[in-house]
Each structure stands twice: as C-alpha cells, then as structure tokens.
Amino acid sequence: MAEPLLSSLPAPGARSASLADVAHLAGVSTGTVSRTLSRPDMISEPTRLRVMDAVERLGYVPNGAARALSMRRTLTVGAIVPRFGSSSFPAMVQALETTLAAAGYTLLLSAPDPRPSYETSILRALLERGVDAVALLGAEQPQQVFAMLAANRTPFVTMWAPPEAGVHCVGFDEYAAAALVVDHLADHGHRRIGYIGGRTADSERARRRLRDLSLAIAKRGLTLCDDALAETEHGFQEGFDAMNTIAQRQPAITAVVCGSDYLAAGALAALDQAGIEVPRRLSVASFNDNDFAAFLHPPLTSVRLPIREIGEQAGERLLAQLRGLDAPVARALPVTLMQRSSTGPVPD
Amino acid sequence: MAEPLLSSLPAPGARSASLADVAHLAGVSTGTVSRTLSRPDMISEPTRLRVMDAVERLGYVPNGAARALSMRRTLTVGAIVPRFGSSSFPAMVQALETTLAAAGYTLLLSAPDPRPSYETSILRALLERGVDAVALLGAEQPQQVFAMLAANRTPFVTMWAPPEAGVHCVGFDEYAAAALVVDHLADHGHRRIGYIGGRTADSERARRRLRDLSLAIAKRGLTLCDDALAETEHGFQEGFDAMNTIAQRQPAITAVVCGSDYLAAGALAALDQAGIEVPRRLSVASFNDNDFAAFLHPPLTSVRLPIREIGEQAGERLLAQLRGLDAPVARALPVTLMQRSSTGPVPD
Known part of the structure; x- marks a missing residue:
C-alpha cells in the first residue's frame, strides 16, 4: 500500500483496536468481520478485501486465547531439543518449522540444558500451553514423558530415533551408517581403528553409535x-x-573415526599442528x-546423515496425525x- | 519416585484426567487442587505435596487456553529469526530461550525464509496466539510491523540492531567491529583490500557491514x-x-576481509586448493x-561478535518490560x- 499507514492507526499506548473499530x-457489521476472519470462503471478494484492509490499518488482532478455547486447538506444536545451539540440530529444527508453518502451525521451541527430569517439566509447560502436538529428540525419554502424552492424547x-523403536520414530539406521565407515576403512586395508565419540552416559545417540560401530568393526x-x-x-x-x-599415547592405529564432524574438525586441526599427515599417516572419517x-583441511570423509529430512518427516508425521x-x-x-x-590407503 | 507410575495412570486413549480425578x-476438595496450582504459597506443605503427587500420577494438565484467558497472559514470547539454520543465530536464539525459560516463559520460534511482507503475517500469527512479547532480528522491519506492535501494546x-537505532535495540557497534579488522590489517602494512560479504540487497546487516568497512578503510x-x-x-x-x-581476476590485493566465518572458511579452502599460501601471499580476516x-587451516583471525550476549540481553530487556x-x-x-x-605482514 502506497498511502501512509500510521495516520489511521491508534497512537502507541492507546487501547487496542476492537472488532467494532x-x-x-x-463499513460492515461486526458479524461480517467475524465471518471474514473465520470463514473467508463465505464472503464476497470485495467485502473480504475491504475488511482485511481495515484489519491491516488498525493492526487488529483477534483474541487468540479466546479463539483457541472455542476451537479447542491452538495450531501450535511444541519441540524439545536439548542444547540445539551447539549441534547439528538447527537444520533439523528449521526443516520441522518450515514443514509445520506451511500448514499454519507455529513451533514452540524449548532447548533445555540436558538434566534429569527437566524434559518432563518442559513437556508439562508445553501441554499447559495447549500445544496440539509435540516433537521430541530421541526415543529414550523418561517413562513419565510418554505417560503424560498418552494421558493427554497428544500426537507426538x-x-x-531408530525407526524400529516405534511407529512415531523418525530416524535412520545407525548400524548402516557405522557399516559405511567401517567398510570404507576395511576396503582401504585399515585393521586397527581409534574412536572419538560423544559421552555415552549422557546420550542414547552416543551409546547407539559406539555399539553399532563396535558391531560393524567386529x-x-x-x-x-x-x-x-x-x-x-x-x-x-x-x-x-x-x-x-x-596421539600422545602413540597407539598402533592407522585410522580414527569421529562421532561427529565437530570432533573430526578439531582432530584434524590437532593432527595438522602435530605434523601428522592426513591421510598419509592417519585416516580420519566421521x-x-x-x-x-x-x-576442512583436508576435506573430510563423512557419512551424510539425513538431518534436514528428519525435521521434514517429523513435521509431516505430526501433520498426518493432526489431520486424523x-x-x-x-x-x-x-x-x-x-x-x-x-581417508586413504593404510600406510605401508 | 521409586514406585511404578504407569499402574495408576489412565490407559492411552482414555479420557484425560480431570480436576476431580x-x-x-x-483426598482433597477440587478447590484445594485449584488453589495448589494457582497459589501454592497458600497451601500447607504436606497438602501441596499430596496434590502435586496426584497431578504427576494422573498426568493432569490444566487447560492452558482457559487459564491464559483468565490470567490475560500466556507466558510465551515470540521470536522471528529468518533462516536461523544456516547462520550464527542458533547460539543467539538458545541464549534468548535460556534467559526467558529461567523466568518461566516459553519461546515461540518462527524461522521464515526471508521474503517481503512474510514477517508481517508471522507477527500477526504470533500476536493472535497471544504472545506477551516479541523478539525480532534487525531494526529495519516493515513499518507495518512496528504499527502492529504499537497497536497491540506488545513489548518487543x-x-x-545498532543500539543507536532505539531503546529496544540490542546489538554492537558495527563500525567499531570493522575498524578492528581494518586497523589490524593497516598496522601490518596492507594497503589494498578485497571483501567477500553478504548480499546487500537482502540484508540490513550486510549493508551496514559494507558501509562501515568502507568508512574504516577510507x-x-x-x-x-x-x-x-x-x-x-x-x-x-x-x-x-x-x-x-x-582469484581468477588476479587483483593487486594483499588481504581479503570476509563478512562471516562461513565465507572465510570457504575462501581459505579455495586458497588452499589453488596453492595460494595464507598469510604469506594473502591475509584473510573475518x-x-x-x-x-x-x-580452520590456518586458524582464522576474526572479530568476536557478542552473539550469545545479544540473545541474553534481548531476553533480559523483554523480561524488564514484562515486569513493568x-x-x-x-x-x-x-x-x-x-x-x-x-593474517600477517604484507608480502614484500
């Protein structure tokens, strides 16, 4: 719109615009305004445009809480993703958000520091806000989490999470990922391998990765x-x-696998500074x-995980459940x- | 709690627990349950613990929309951060979330693809959800955004954003950041400088950075x-x-400044593959x-921006406004x- 908007707007601090305003x-009835907002398909195009223009000019916002109460849904989806600021999860969360937003849902994001029972209290807060559905990270949640979701009949x-863990899990085959790395190294003649991974006491993902890597290696x-x-x-x-x-222990290895590219990037920098050539003396995969x-230096061999796809599919599975x-x-x-x-051939 | 929880819970698919349940x-009245949830300070410790234990066991969740309506606030804060999955913004958003969560607020995150007028419709959706406050990225918003915030008297x-742009802006001095890089290069004897930056047509941040870098260079x-x-x-x-x-143009430069470490990391990889030694032949700063x-290879000279601090201070400023x-x-x-x-001395 080319004309100035602010002239027709209430001054800051004035009362909010009402339906009557x-x-x-x-120049229509309040009933017409209501219908335009709730059932725009019932309203003629010129009237709809006139009402929406007035809505724009006045900055009118219907009372969301009252509307949510009458609709019995809030068009919000909660997500609990611990510590996403220092991981690969932002791309996953963004894909989840984009998928849900395309269907009119707003994402409520909680990124707690992981500590025992905290997820339960965050889930309670999200359910109290009336979220229609919930996305969680990982299948190993406190029993109380699944009990609350079941008691509230909330889609999630x-x-x-490994697909075999249940119908609502979106993830990939961790063993297949580990086997890709191990087969690649074995095919290049490597026999003795090191591993730098996440803390297994803190994370089901770290436990699964170490377990499946050990299986593939065996x-x-x-x-x-x-x-x-x-x-x-x-x-x-x-x-x-x-x-x-x-490196200080001088182990008899020819390759190191890292549990994430973050760890591998740090490992490559350490090897560079120590003058240990990659891959001539040591291969690094991640x-x-x-x-x-x-x-990175050198460019890193890594298993591509479906990070963005997990977010998209999680969004689509939630939307399917929400649509019944x-x-x-x-x-x-x-x-x-x-x-x-x-990564390269084993040193002579 | 050591005893099994699920035995006293309704089966999945059963109706949700009620206040009466x-x-x-x-073993108390429904009024006592209500008071325990709304004014726990009015209830004796043993009663409060008994009620909260029952709440836990039944997975009871008060109706959030009804409660929000009666309280006239939702304890939610909306954030609109375009494309945060491929930028430095996750750390900022996490700091914002952590600060708000400590005060009992839940963050509603929207991460739109940046396109004209989209932020206005997202802001409308957030206001309709009854958010108590809003965090935006950058001070250059459509006029309509500030008009809607003013009309709804929503703290934001x-x-x-540059602090001089207004009382509600949280950011840093972009010129000071540019001068740090330029002074460092000038002190090392560099005279002719290249720049790889973000798209100035798309982003006020990219425009400010190029403008202030040009000023500092001049x-x-x-x-x-x-x-x-x-x-x-x-x-x-x-x-x-x-x-x-x-590099193909073979410009007569001895240093390149990059608008972000993402660009600089790519630039360093290109120089490495082209056999152009850093910093012996070309210095790179970011x-x-x-x-x-x-x-990175070599480790990158870069101006540390207060990314996490912006999120924290934004949260604290919102909380101050919400507390009046x-x-x-x-x-x-x-x-x-x-x-x-x-970065190093200019080549001879």
Missing part, C-alpha cells in the same frame, strides 16, 4: 583399540584435545556431513558415505 | 579494490566460489568468531579481535 472502518514424534574382523578411545562433548575444542591425548566438512490420518509406516531415512581426501 | 486421588526488542587511507569485491549468501560453498572468482574459526520496569539504556555490546595465523 474494524467493522466501522470497513521422536526425532533422530563383523569385518578389525580391532577397536582401547588406547585410542575417547568420549567427550561434541565440540571443536573437545575433538582437538581428545586427538592430542590419543558422521553427519555438516556443511563445513568439505572445507494413519501415519505412514516408519522407514529408515537413507545415509550415504561422502568420500573425501581425509 | 486429582482431588479424588489426593530487535536483536543484532579513514586509514587504504583502498577497497573494485575487482576484489563479491556479494553472496553466507555459506561455505559460496565463500569458496567467490574466492575462486576473485567477522563472528564462530566456534570453528580457531580450527524501565528498560535500561541500550549500550553497544563489546567486540574483540581474535588474532590468529590467517
């Missing part, structure tokens, strides 16, 4: 070397420190295929090995 | 070289491509000091040059 400005999904007859194992937080500095600690993986449709059978989302120059 | 299980802040009598300028998206691949394009900056307090005077948050090995 909108009706007056549009768990993201980054299946190919390789060795996961005790003196080349480290658990830490998923950070650059943490990967740097863990790699230095392992999981996630974060956006920076191809720009049967959720489609959960399938593992695909994983791919992105082969780059941080 | 809680009262029955706790703008994050990553002030030191240096030259921003036309044939070493590029605008692109803030991504690794985009920085890689832009650096390659500039803005943000993202967590990966110290782990005067918001403290906006001050520019501090910026620091993190000097690493991607």
Whole structure:
C-alpha cells in the first residue's frame, strides 16, 4: 500500500483496536468481520478485501486465547531439543518449522540444558500451553514423558530415533551408517581403528553409535583399540584435545573415526599442528556431513546423515496425525558415505 | 519416585484426567487442587505435596487456553529469526530461550525464509496466539510491523540492531567491529583490500557491514579494490566460489576481509586448493568468531561478535518490560579481535 499507514492507526499506548473499530472502518457489521476472519470462503471478494484492509490499518488482532478455547486447538506444536545451539540440530529444527508453518502451525521451541527430569517439566509447560502436538529428540525419554502424552492424547514424534523403536520414530539406521565407515576403512586395508565419540552416559545417540560401530568393526574382523578411545562433548575444542591425548599415547592405529564432524574438525586441526599427515599417516572419517566438512583441511570423509529430512518427516508425521490420518509406516531415512581426501590407503 | 507410575495412570486413549480425578486421588476438595496450582504459597506443605503427587500420577494438565484467558497472559514470547539454520543465530536464539525459560516463559520460534511482507503475517500469527512479547532480528522491519506492535501494546526488542537505532535495540557497534579488522590489517602494512560479504540487497546487516568497512578503510587511507569485491549468501560453498572468482581476476590485493566465518572458511579452502599460501601471499580476516574459526587451516583471525550476549540481553530487556520496569539504556555490546595465523605482514 502506497498511502501512509500510521495516520489511521491508534497512537502507541492507546487501547487496542476492537472488532467494532474494524467493522466501522470497513463499513460492515461486526458479524461480517467475524465471518471474514473465520470463514473467508463465505464472503464476497470485495467485502473480504475491504475488511482485511481495515484489519491491516488498525493492526487488529483477534483474541487468540479466546479463539483457541472455542476451537479447542491452538495450531501450535511444541519441540524439545536439548542444547540445539551447539549441534547439528538447527537444520533439523528449521526443516520441522518450515514443514509445520506451511500448514499454519507455529513451533514452540524449548532447548533445555540436558538434566534429569527437566524434559518432563518442559513437556508439562508445553501441554499447559495447549500445544496440539509435540516433537521430541530421541526415543529414550523418561517413562513419565510418554505417560503424560498418552494421558493427554497428544500426537507426538521422536526425532533422530531408530525407526524400529516405534511407529512415531523418525530416524535412520545407525548400524548402516557405522557399516559405511567401517567398510570404507576395511576396503582401504585399515585393521586397527581409534574412536572419538560423544559421552555415552549422557546420550542414547552416543551409546547407539559406539555399539553399532563396535558391531560393524567386529563383523569385518578389525580391532577397536582401547588406547585410542575417547568420549567427550561434541565440540571443536573437545575433538582437538581428545586427538592430542590419543596421539600422545602413540597407539598402533592407522585410522580414527569421529562421532561427529565437530570432533573430526578439531582432530584434524590437532593432527595438522602435530605434523601428522592426513591421510598419509592417519585416516580420519566421521558422521553427519555438516556443511563445513568439505572445507576442512583436508576435506573430510563423512557419512551424510539425513538431518534436514528428519525435521521434514517429523513435521509431516505430526501433520498426518493432526489431520486424523494413519501415519505412514516408519522407514529408515537413507545415509550415504561422502568420500573425501581425509581417508586413504593404510600406510605401508 | 521409586514406585511404578504407569499402574495408576489412565490407559492411552482414555479420557484425560480431570480436576476431580486429582482431588479424588489426593483426598482433597477440587478447590484445594485449584488453589495448589494457582497459589501454592497458600497451601500447607504436606497438602501441596499430596496434590502435586496426584497431578504427576494422573498426568493432569490444566487447560492452558482457559487459564491464559483468565490470567490475560500466556507466558510465551515470540521470536522471528529468518533462516536461523544456516547462520550464527542458533547460539543467539538458545541464549534468548535460556534467559526467558529461567523466568518461566516459553519461546515461540518462527524461522521464515526471508521474503517481503512474510514477517508481517508471522507477527500477526504470533500476536493472535497471544504472545506477551516479541523478539525480532534487525531494526529495519516493515513499518507495518512496528504499527502492529504499537497497536497491540506488545513489548518487543530487535536483536543484532545498532543500539543507536532505539531503546529496544540490542546489538554492537558495527563500525567499531570493522575498524578492528581494518586497523589490524593497516598496522601490518596492507594497503589494498578485497571483501567477500553478504548480499546487500537482502540484508540490513550486510549493508551496514559494507558501509562501515568502507568508512574504516577510507579513514586509514587504504583502498577497497573494485575487482576484489563479491556479494553472496553466507555459506561455505559460496565463500569458496567467490574466492575462486576473485582469484581468477588476479587483483593487486594483499588481504581479503570476509563478512562471516562461513565465507572465510570457504575462501581459505579455495586458497588452499589453488596453492595460494595464507598469510604469506594473502591475509584473510573475518567477522563472528564462530566456534570453528580457531580450527580452520590456518586458524582464522576474526572479530568476536557478542552473539550469545545479544540473545541474553534481548531476553533480559523483554523480561524488564514484562515486569513493568524501565528498560535500561541500550549500550553497544563489546567486540574483540581474535588474532590468529590467517593474517600477517604484507608480502614484500
């Protein structure tokens, strides 16, 4: 609109515009304004445009709480994603948000520091706000979480959870991802392997990754070397420190697998500074295929995990449940090995 | 609680627990349950514990919409942060969320693809949901956005906005940040400088950064070289491509400034692959000091921006407004040059 808007608006601090104000400005009844907002398909195009113009000019906002009460739904979806600011989760959350927003839902995001029983109180707060559905990270939740969801009959999904864990889990096959890395290294002649991963005491994802990596390593007859194992937080500095600690022990390994590209980026920097050539003396492979993986030194071989796809599918499964449709059978989302120059043949 | 919880819970699909169910299980009146939930300070400790135990066991959740209506507030804060999944914003949003959560507020996050007028419709949706306050990214919003906030008397802040733009802006001094980089390069003898930045047509932040960098360069009598300028998206691949394009022109520069560490990481990878040594032949400096900056090859000189602090202060300013307090005077948050090995003396 080219004409000035502010002239027809109430001054800051004045009372909010009412339904009657909108009706007056549009020259229609308050009933017509209500119908325009609730059932625009019932209203003629010229009238609808006139009402919406008045709504715009007055900055009129219907009382959401009252409307939600009468509709018995809030068009909000809660998500609980611990510590997403320092992980691969922002891309997943953004895909979830985009998918839900396209269907008119607003995401309520909680990003708690992970500590026992905190998720339960956050879930309670989200349910009290009347969220229509909930997205959780991981299938291993406190029993109380699933009990509250069942008691309130709230649709939910768990993201980054193994599909075999249940119908509402959206994730990928962790063993297939581990086997991609292990087969790649075994095919290049590597026999003795180190691993820098997330803390298994804190995270089901870290436990699954270590378990499935160990299985894949055993299946190919390789060795996961005790003196080349480290658990830490998923950070650059943490990967740097863990790699230095392992290097000082001079273990008889030719390859290191990292639980995330954050850890691998730190490990590569440590090896660079220590003058240990990658991949000539040591191969480094990782999981996630974060956006920076191809720009490390050297570019990092990493298993591409379906991070964005998990968010999209989680959103679609929630929308299906909200529409009363049967959720489609959960399938593992695909994983791919992105082969780059941080891995190579075993040294002679 | 050590005893099994599920035995006393309704089966999935059963009706939700009511206030009366809680009262029955706790052996108190429904009025006592209501008071325990709304005014716990009025209830004796043993009764309160008994009621809360029943609430836990039954997974009882008060009707949030009805309660919000009676309280006339929803304890929610909306945030509109375009495309946060591919930027430095997750750390800022997490700090905002943590600050608000500590005061009992839930964050409603919208992460729209940036396109004209979209923010207005998202703001309308948030106001309809009855958010108590709103956090926006940047001070340059459509006029309609501020008109709607004023008409609804909704407290708000703008994050990553210059403090001089207004009392509700939380950010840093962009010129001071630019001067830190330029002074550092000038002190090392650099005279001719290139720049790879964000798209100025799309982003007020990109415009401010280019403007203030140009000012700082002019002030030191240096030259921003036309044939070493590029605008692109803030991504690794985009920085890689832009650096390659500039390098092919063989401009007479000795330093390149990047508008973000994402661009700089891509640029460093391009220079590495092209065999152009950093900083021996070309110095590279950047803005943000993202967590990966110290782990690039070579470690990246970057201006540390107060990303987390912006989120925290935005949360605190919103809470002050919600409590009816005067918001403290906006001050520019501090910026620091993190000097690493991607910058050095000008080549002979």
